[in-house]
Amino acid sequence: MSQIIKKVVLVINCLQGGGAERSVLTLGQGFYELGYEVHILRFKPLVEYDLNPNLNCHVIRFKPYKLIPSSQLRYQLFAAKVDRYILSKIGKPNIIISNLYPSDRIMVHSKLPNLIYVIRNTISNKFGLTNSSNTDKKVEELRRIYESRPCICVSKGVEDDLQASLGSCITSNTIYNAFDKELIQQLANESTSSQYDRIKPKQYILHVGSFKPEKAHDVLLKAYAKSSMAYPLVLLGKGKMLEQTQKLAQDLGISEKVLFLGFNKNPYPYMKHARGFVLSSRSEGFVRVIPEALALNVPVVSTNCKSGPSEMLPANSLVPVDDIDALASKITLLMAEPKSFLFDFDEQFLPKNIAQKYIDYVASS
Numbered sequence: 607m608s609q610i611i612k613k614v615v616l617v618i619n620c621l622q623g624g625g626a627e628r629s630v631l632t633l634g635q636g637f638y639e640l641g642y643e644v645h646i647l648r649f650k651p652l653v654e655y656d657l658n659p660n661l662n663c664h665v666i667r668f669k670p671y672k673l674i675p676s677s678q679l680r681y682q683l684f685a686a687k688v689d690r691y692i693l694s695k696i697g698k699p700n701i702i703i704s705n706l707y708p709s710d711r712i713m714v715h716s717k718l719p720n721l722i723y724v725i726r727n728t729i730s731n732k733f734g735l736t737n738s739s740n741t742d743k744k745v746e747e748l749r750r751i752y753e754s755r756p757c758i759c760v761s762k763g764v765e766d767d768l769q770a771s772l773g774s775c776i777t778s779n780t781i782y783n784a785f786d787k788e789l790i791q792q793l794a795n796e797s798t799s800s801q802y803d804r805i806k807p808k809q810y811i812l813h814v815g816s817f818k819p820e821k822a823h824d825v826l827l828k829a830y831a832k833s834s835m836a837y838p839l840v841l842l843g844k845g846k847m848l849e850q851t852q853k854l855a856q857d858l859g860i861s862e863k864v865l866f867l868g869f870n871k872n873p874y875p876y877m878k879h880a881r882g883f884v885l886s887s888r889s890e891g892f893v894r895v896i897p898e899a900l901a902l903n904v905p906v907v908s909t910n911c912k913s914g915p916s917e918m919l920p921a922n923s924l925v926p927v928d929d930i931d932a933l934a935s936k937i938t939l940l941m942a943e944p945k946s947f948l949f950d951f952d953e954q955f956l957p958k959n960i961a962q963k964y965i966d967y968v969a970s971s
Contacts, residue, residue, distance in 0.1 A: 613643045614701045615692060619668075619708040620650035623871055624816075625894040626726045627655065629760075630705050632784045633964075634661045636957025640965070645696050647688070649709070654871055666691055668712070685715035692718065701968050703758075707732075714751045720968055723752060725759045725778075727891040728767040728912055731820070735771055745772060752776050756971050758964070760892040763913020779967055782917075783892050784960035787901045787951055794874035794902055804865060805879075810838045811941060812880035812904075814873050814895050817845030819888070822909070824854060825928055826886035831858045832934035836941045837881055844869040878902045882940040882947060888927050890914040897955050905947035907936045923947050 614637045621627045634644045638660040646661050649668040657663055666688060674680035692699065702721040704713040710723050729748060735741050749772050757778040759765035765780045815821040823841070830839050841851075841864065848866070855861040870876070877883065883899040885908035893914035899906050900918075908915040910924040925932040940947055953959070 611643050612641065613645065613697055613699045614703065615645045615647055615696060615699045616703045616705065617647045617688075617709045617713055618705040620648050620652040621646075621655055621657075622652050623654035623869060625892075626706055629726070629783045629894065631655060631658060631661065632786050632789075632957055633703075633961060634658065635786055635789075636784050636959070636961030637964075639958040640961050642700075642961075645699075647692070649712070656871070662696075664691070664695065681712050682715045685712050686717075688712065689716055689718055701964065703964070710751050714754050721755050722964075722968065722971075723755055723757045725752075725757050725764055725768055725891075728764055728889055730767050730771045731889045731912070748772055749775060756967070758967065761913040761917055763917070764891050767913065777971075781960060781963045781967065782955060783894060783897075784957040785894070785897045785901060785951075785955040786957050787955075790874055790898055790901045793872050794878035796872060796875060804867075805838060805840055807879040808881045810840045810865075810880060811882045811884055811937065812840045812842070812876055813884055813886065814842045814877070815885075815887070816843050817847040817851055819847070820890070821845075822886045822888045822928065823847065823851045825888075825909075825930055825933065826884065827851065827854050827858060827860065827864065829886070829930045829933035829937055830864070831860050832930065833937040834941060835860065835863055836938075838863050838865055839884075840865045840867060840876065840880070842867055842870055842873050842876060874898070874902065877904055880904055882907065882944045884933075884937055884940065885909060885915065886933060887911045893918070897951060900949055900951040903948065905940060905944040906949070907933075907940050907947055909933065918952070919949065923949075 616630050616634055618630050634646055635658055637644045644661045647664045651665050668684055671680045671684045702718055703724055704710050705724045730736055733744050753775045757776055759768055759778055759780050760783050762780050765778050768778055855864045877899055882905040887909055890911050896906055896918050907923050909927045910916055911927050925936050
């Protein structure tokens with residue numbers, strides 16, 4: 607008798623270089639370790655990560671459907687195509703996991719069972735629900751999507767925000783992101799770009815993140831300028847606010863101490879050799895970089911933004927959001943006494959443990 611193969615489909619718009627995309631690939635590996643046949647389905651061909659050979663990757667291009675004038679109709683027609691593709695090319699999945707709003711607004715029209723949404727950001731911030739003139743209309747749209755299927759939130763803060771923003775009509779639970787500790791450590795041993803020659807092991811502090819308002823690079827640079835600046839600050843990432851941040855470093859007179867090394871799809875060698883890691887965010891969904899740093903035995907300090915950091919770090923490592931003086935003091939301590947901010951990686955974050963939580967949740971729903 608042939609063994610029945612269990613299948614999971616993880617749906618995401620594309621695989622560009624973001625934390626959500628990395629999380630999807632890592633979760634997929636967790637399902638693979640549990641014996642599932644794993645399929646990653648995306649709607650754009652863009653890929654900025656090395657694809658895991660254990661995962662089956664598919665592309666169904668959404669772009670041609672943008673020519674349909676009615677957004678509602680285009681999503682309905684495309685969702686029907688997605689359903690047909692899954693059933694004909696993959697087979698009936700045991701679990702379908704939709705990731706991020708661009709995928710969710712399509713998959714809300716899917717007729718396939720066992721579909722769940724993963725909420726990876728605080729939606730009040732993501733959609734400006736606290737300061738928008740169109741708040742009621744947006745809330746109505748989000749409710750229409752997220753009350754249709756169960757929602758998994760990547761932190762308790764994200765779940766609290768979801769419930770506060772959309773109300774008790776939403777069925778939700780918290781399951782953290784998955785982190786492949788062994789893979790992170792393996793990647794950390796790879797060679798880095800030639801830019802790594804500009805810094806010395808354990809002689810710099812590191813920040814990794816896109817240059818956008820939520821990451822608060824302005825606060826980070828102002829805090830660093832008020833710190834002892836005993837070691838250089840290395841910034842990895844790209845984004846629309848990069849040039850603005852570089853100019854701020856010049857205006858603060860710290861441009862020689864702040865190194866902008868661009869986006870790197872493998873930041874782990876830089877992370878492994880950092881004296882410490884600092885996060886300055888105003889808002890986050892979960893903050894992947896914290897457990898990644900802990901997996902490499904790197905000390906961490908962070909702002910206590912709305913969700914994520916306080917669920918992984920003790921109060922000693924946290925400072926209030928946008929508090930430049932408090933962050934400056936903590937950065938000075940991080941540079942002087944890094945071991946004070948060193949904590950163990952939590953094994954609950956391992957991919958197969960997180961994937962099992964998804965399986966258990968779907969079975970109980």
